[in-house]
Amino acid sequence: MVALTIGMPTYNDFHGVYFTIQALRLYQDLEDTELIVVDNYGCEHTRNFVKDVENGRYIVATDVVGTAAAKNKVLDEASGDAVLCCDSHVLFEPGVIARLKQYHLAHPDAVDLLQGPLVYDDLQNISTHFDPVWSGQMWGVWATDPRGLEPEMDPFDIPMLGMGAFSCRKEAWLGFNPTFRGFGGEEGYIHEKFRQAGARCLCVPWFRWVHRFERPAGVPYPLTFEAKLRNYVIGFTELGLDLTPVLERFAEEAPADTVAMIAEQALREGISGRPRPKIASTEHEFKHEDVTHVRSPELNGSSENENELRGSLQVAPSLERRDT
Numbered sequence: 001m002v003a004l005t006i007g008m009p010t011y012n013d014f015h016g017v018y019f020t021i022q023a024l025r026l027y028q029d030l031e032d033t034e035l036i037v038v039d040n041y042g043c044e045h046t047r048n049f050v051k052d053v054e055n056g057r058y059i060v061a062t063d064v065v066g067t068a069a070a071k072n073k074v075l076d077e078a079s080g081d082a083v084l085c086c087d088s089h090v091l092f093e094p095g096v097i098a099r100l101k102q103y104h105l106a107h108p109d110a111v112d113l114l115q116g117p118l119v120y121d122d123l124q125n126i127s128t129h130f131d132p133v134w135s136g137q138m139w140g141v142w143a144t145d146p147r148g149l150e151p152e153m154d155p156f157d158i159p160m161l162g163m164g165a166f167s168c169r170k171e172a173w174l175g176f177n178p179t180f181r182g183f184g185g186e187e188g189y190i191h192e193k194f195r196q197a198g199a200r201c202l203c204v205p206w207f208r209w210v211h212r213f214e215r216p217a218g219v220p221y222p223l224t225f226e227a228k229l230r231n232y233v234i235g236f237t238e239l240g241l242d243l244t245p246v247l248e249r250f251a252e253e254a255p256a257d258t259v260a261m262i263a264e265q266a267l268r269e270g271i272s273g274r275p276r277p278k279i280a281s282t283e284h285e286f287k288h289e290d291v292t293h294v295r296s297p298e299l300n301g302s303s304e305n306e307n308e309l310r311g312s313l314q315v316a317p318s319l320e321r322r323d324t
Helices: 014-027 044-050 067-077 096-106 189-196 225-239 244-251 256-270 303-315 317-322
Strands: 004-010 033-039 056-060 082-086 090-092 113-115 129-135 138-144 165-169 201-203 209-211
Touching (some): 033 067, 044 056, 225 256
Antiparallel strands (some): 082 165, 129 138
16 A cells, blocks of 8 residues: 555546646655546547556546546545545646645544645636535635635635545545536535535645646537536435525526426436445534635535425426426
């Protein structure tokens, strides 16, 4: 077992994988560290590159297409005591990997989900978390807490954050719902799952990362309305969250019968209905009012559960309005 596994899911993104791995090798401490690439597309160029990387491992996983499935595969395959999972187009500030290994070494029994500030392309402005509000077809809006402005500030609890980079001990990983498909529904869902299990979701101010958002050649992976809605219905139901905001939001962008049909299918295919066991003796309930923040300007089951949620599909006010 190594101290840290750095794993990245990828989908038809050779250039991203290349520069992310080479930046890690050139500028970060990779002693006692393995590198894993989970290819959700099957790119020959990516395979040929990774196979020649020292301590690198290439895994093709195309049976289920989706970011959540590929990230779960990273954690499943990791041999490290701790894992850093990042997108295949992410760069880390100097020293981050060494500090992350030191952190996990100093907290061998930690069960928390660690993330850090997103650094924008100007390398000055940052976002520390998502505000848990809806924007378009996504739950969460980039925001900034002053407690994360300086790298040496103390870690603090956050409601949610983009999943482009996160870390935890391998044994502490709770996993995305295995029936998630495509893109969407990860943020907020995994954070609430950790909190319900008694863990914390922390922003660690020195854990800074840059993410390539621009796609001049277009987005190569599937990005659909149906997958986003389906994942949210499955995730919210698993965690016992109110589905009404999900249904109301998506009913603003599609006919009511379409939303209801997708949600019904999600209920049939993806609901586990089983609560997760707690992994820590002390629960931390996140209170959003504890966060002082400003919005970031740049990016903005069981049959019993199924029957109960079918009822919510019928009474959501916005669905009724769309029918008139």
